Amino acid sequence: MDLKNAAFTNIFNIASAQNKTLVDLHWFTLVICAAIGFVVAGLLITVIAKFRTPENDDGTEPKQTSGNVRLEIIWTSIPLLIVTVLGVLTAVVMITVNPPVGTKKPDVIVVGHQWWWEYQYPKFAVTTANELFLPVGQNSLIEVRSADVVHAFWVVAFGQKMDAIPGHPTNMWIHPTKKGLFLGTCSEYCGAQHGLMRIIAKVVSQEEFDAWIKAQSAMPAASDDAAAAHGKELFNSATCVQCHRIAGDAVAQARIGPDLTHIAQRKTLGAGLLENTTDNLAKWIQNPQQFKPGMYMPNMRLTDKEAHDVAVYLESLK
Ligand code: CUA
Numbered sequence: 247m248d249l250k251n252a253a254f255t256n257i258f259n260i261a262s263a264q265n266k267t268l269v270d271l272h273w274f275t276l277v278i279c280a281a282i283g284f285v286v287a288g289l290l291i292t293v294i295a296k297f298r299t300p301e302n303d304d305g306t307e308p309k310q311t312s313g314n315v316r317l318e319i320i321w322t323s324i325p326l327l328i329v330t331v332l333g334v335l336t337a338v339v340m341i342t343v344n345p346p347v348g349t350k351k352p353d354v355i356v357v358g359h360q361w362w363w364e365y366q367y368p369k370f371a372v373t374t375a376n377e378l379f380l381p382v383g384q385n386s387l388i389e390v391r392s393a394d395v396v397h398a399f400w401v402v403a404f405g406q407k408m409d410a411i412p413g414h415p416t417n418m419w420i421h422p423t424k425k426g427l428f429l430g431t432c433s434e435y436c437g438a439q440h441g442l443m444r445i446i447a448k449v450v451s452q453e454e455f456d457a458w459i460k461a462q463s464a465m466p467a468a469s470d471d472a473a474a475a476h477g478k479e480l481f482n483s484a485t486c487v488q489c490h491r492i493a494g495d496a497v498a499q500a501r502i503g504p505d506l507t508h509i510a511q512r513k514t515l516g517a518g519l520l521e522n523t524t525d526n527l528a529k530w531i532q533n534p535q536q537f538k539p540g541m542y543m544p545n546m547r548l549t550d551k552e553a554h555d556v557a558v559y560l561e562s563l564k
């Protein structure tokens with residue numbers, strides 16, 4: 247997965263119906279503000295040029311004026327009109343972008359954690375981490391939560407930013423209009439590794455989405471080769487199971503760290519930090535602190551062989 251090529255920081259890359267509305271308002275506001283800028287700058291330059299002190303200035307004061315009701319009405323009413331128009335349009339856009347939720351259940355629950363993202367699909371009892379899948383052409387209701395501090399969920403091409411506030415779920419609608427990979431990032435400072443809390447959103451066709459849900463719902467089939475079996479034994483006897491969940495596993499049912507049920511299906515590790523390979527996962531397991539200092543996953547002091555075997559086990563969870 248080439249994260250560098252994905253349309254990342256360009257807010258004008260419109261990939262959702264919501265962002266289309268937002269970008270339209272953005273352009274309209276920009277044109278009005280540019281027009282005001284030109285008028286003000288033009289008047290300023292004219293005044294400077296026309297009324298500068300002449301060479302033969304004799305020192306007499308220019309004619310003094312005090313108060314001009316007509317002018318004051320004009321320069322109060324024009325800005326008032328502009329601000330009113332922009333205010334009304336903003337309200338209209340807000341209503342369009344975020345229609346009321348009513349009794350609708352969320353399609354996805356996004357949970358911000360220090361420093362990764364959890365994605366729950368409550369209708370399908372699927373939980374995954376760091377890679378969000380959405381079907382194209384559907385308006386999905388996203389509920390945003392936080393497990394610890396304030397984060398903000400922002401996929402640039404979807405337009406809207408939404409705060410993840412502990413104890414106070416927020417909602418947003420995302421109606422993707424384009425298939426593809428779209429990136430985002432946590433956009434509220436949430437601690438040392440705030441910068442490494444990337445969002446990877448994949449918009450796929452309805453069929454691909456259904457297939458993905460099906461794959462995510464299936465029980466993972468761990469390989470039974472010796473390294474994987476050893477890795478599983480270590481995983482279940484070390485403290486890994488205090489934080490992680492693997493569906494169908496009797497021991498690993500914690501939900502503090504990312505759900506690892508189908509970790510092998512993900513393209514990246516550590517919230518978009520590393521490519522998901524057995525080698526990278528082994529390095530991560532051996533010392534996650536070298537990649538994200540201060541994160542909650544400790545260095546478990548595994549040997550190279552042990553870390554490798556745990557990685558082999560996890561990478562067999564397809
Ligand atoms: Cu999470 Cu910043």
